[in-house]
Amino acid sequence: MxxxxxxxxxxxxxxxxxxxxxxxxxxxxxxxxxxxxxxxxxxxxxxxxxxxxxxxxxxxxxxxxxxxxxxxxxxxxxxxxxxxxxxxxxxxxxxxxxxxxxxxxxxxxxxxxxxPWDSSKLTMTAVYVDKANIDNPISTIKIAPRLQPIPQEGWVKVKMLVVGLNYHDIFTMRGLGMRAPKFPLILGCEGAGVLEDGTEVLLYPAMGNPDFNGEETLDPDRHVLSEQVNGTMAEYVVVPQRNVVPKPKELATVSAAVLGIAWLTAYRMLFTKSGLRAGQTMLVQGSSGGVTTALVQLGSAAGMRVWCMGRTQEKRELGLKLGAERAFESGEKLPEKVDAVFDTSGELTWAHSIDSVKAGGSVVTCGSHSGGSIPMEFEKVFVEQLNIRGSYLGTLQEFKDLISFVMEKSIVPHVGRVLPLSEVDVGFQAMIDGKTAGKIVVTI
Incomplete structure (x- = not known):
């Protein structure tokens, strides 16, 4: 040649x-x-x-x-x-x-x-995966230049500033999800950034069929950023215009970056699904993850009696610091049954969740990180008239309501760790190992 x-x-x-x-x-x-x-x-x-x-x-x-x-x-x-x-x-x-x-x-x-693309065009640094590895998801992470996205009609380009890490990203690395991921995919489901005109924004992560007539969380075609389209873990992302929400000036960018997935999920679980009222008692199965710390902070701000579980003394102390009234060891029998239990884990905690809720109470679930094969005394469900409620993310209106609630109650969402983009693998490994103390974010 x-x-x-x-x-x-x-x-x-x-x-x-x-x-x-x-x-x-x-x-x-x-x-x-x-x-x-x-x-x-x-x-x-x-x-x-x-x-x-x-x-x-x-x-x-x-x-x-x-x-x-x-x-x-x-x-x-x-x-x-x-x-x-x-x-x-x-x-x-x-x-x-x-x-x-x-x-x-x-x-x-x-x-x-x-x-594999013309690098003479505008590029950006991004975190992406191009294949799945169910046993070693961290090995799939790549940090390298990618082409900057060009927004289609009705979409806008956002320069990302801070991005929250979520277990959903780990599922993507493993090739899991409601639909098979379309690789290569840039990771990142949530975050905060700035529009080309300088407007600071938060990103609502859910998308779907624009012709669906109903609540977006029930759309058969629903998906979130980094499932079917590229996500937020890059210098730039493009999203539909409806998915950008102006950031209140008083809300720190790091705080804003974590509201899209974990905090919105927690908000819907608590305010839409549980049926709880101020003064009632809620149990959070966990005290250091993204959704669980959000539930503790939101429940405390809403006037609930918040109890939480934690595998270590350090995790239980974090729950108490964030507003829990009491913290218990994982699996510990409670002194009394509660009005609602919030379960994000699944297999390991489900039996305890069912045993911990009073007759007529609710168990609200949003995930199965520990496994999806659930042991359950089914008779207890109908004899004690338990309400088992599944919860998926939240609507755009609930996202806006969440932002308003956080501002009204002067809540500072707990972020346990801030990392540079180059150390995103460190953050994800901590999540896999269960070594979290609140949300982990990366700065772009």
Whole structure:
């Protein structure tokens, strides 16, 4: 394969090295501290670059055909068609198009970005996954440039500032959900940002069929950000106009970023589904997760007697700090039965939830993080006339009501950890390990 003579010598050498299966010539085309970004992975230095060439190209019998050159300032982007043996490892249909985005300094390559899209267009940093791994979801996370989205008619572009992490993102990494995820997907279900005109906004996360005539949480086509469309864990996201809600000036951006999923779910569970009134007693199965801390704070602000459970003393103390009247060890028998129980876990806590609610009371559930096979004394349900209520997210009006309630009661949503985007895997691992103390957010 002959490359254009106009290409810098080092770029030609690197590209020819791929076709010649020569990893030594490939890596010596780069400066000693050069970086390569490919599929969300960053490699630095000659040893890593040589290893990359062997694993990514030579071991797959890769070959490239030159297609085009795009020059953008000090970057040379070479479009190629690549062939090889990629189907078994990656499921890639061959041949396929790649763009090699080179940056040179002093005649050596200092960086190379490899993308399946034209990187001469506006890009952004994003956290995304392109395949599922049910056993090791963290391994699917990639942080790399992606194309900036262009809003279609009726949609708006939002520059993201802070994004809340949710267990829903982990389900996506595992390939789970009401519908199979359409990879590649940018993660992130909620967050706060700013419109192009400078308006600060919160994002309502639910979307669906615009022609559905009914409550949006019952829409058969409903989905949230990062399920069927790209999510918020990027510098920019596009959403329907109806999904942006102005942020009150008094509401901190970090606080605003967590209201879309966990806090909206908790609000609907408490105010729409439970039937509780001020002065009644509620039990929260947990005291340190996103939904559970929101339930404690909302219930306390609404005048409920809030009890919570926690696996550790530290978690129970957090529940008390956030407004719970009493905190109990997980599975501990309560001194009296409560008017409503809020269960986000499922299998591990369900029997205790049913045992803890008084006759005529309610058990409200929004998740099954510990498993969905529920043991239950069914006779107790009808003999004691228990109300078992499922809850899914919340409506746009409930989202607006939640914001108003938070402002009226001067609630500061508890955020246990703020991380840079580069450490998003640390946050998700803490969630998987159960080492949370409230919501975890990342700054963009």
């Amino acid at each position: 002959t490359f254009p003579t106009s290409l810098p010598t080092k770029i030609t050498a690197a590209l020819e090295a791929i076709n010649n299966r020569d990893s030594n010539r490939f890596y010596t085309s780069f400066s000693s501290n050069a970086t390569i970004i490919d599929e969300g992975k960053t490699l630095k230095g000659h040893a890593s670059i040589k290893d990359f060439c062997n694993k990514a190209f030579i071991s797959h019998s890769a070959s490239i055909i030159f297609e085009n050159v795009i020059q953008v300032k000090d970057h040379t982007i070479v479009q190629v068609t690549m062939d090889g043996d990629f189907v078994a490892d990656y499921g890639i249909t061959e041949p396929f198009t790649l763009y090699f985005n080179f940056h040179l300094q002093d005649a050596s390559i200092t960086s190379l970005l490899i993308t």
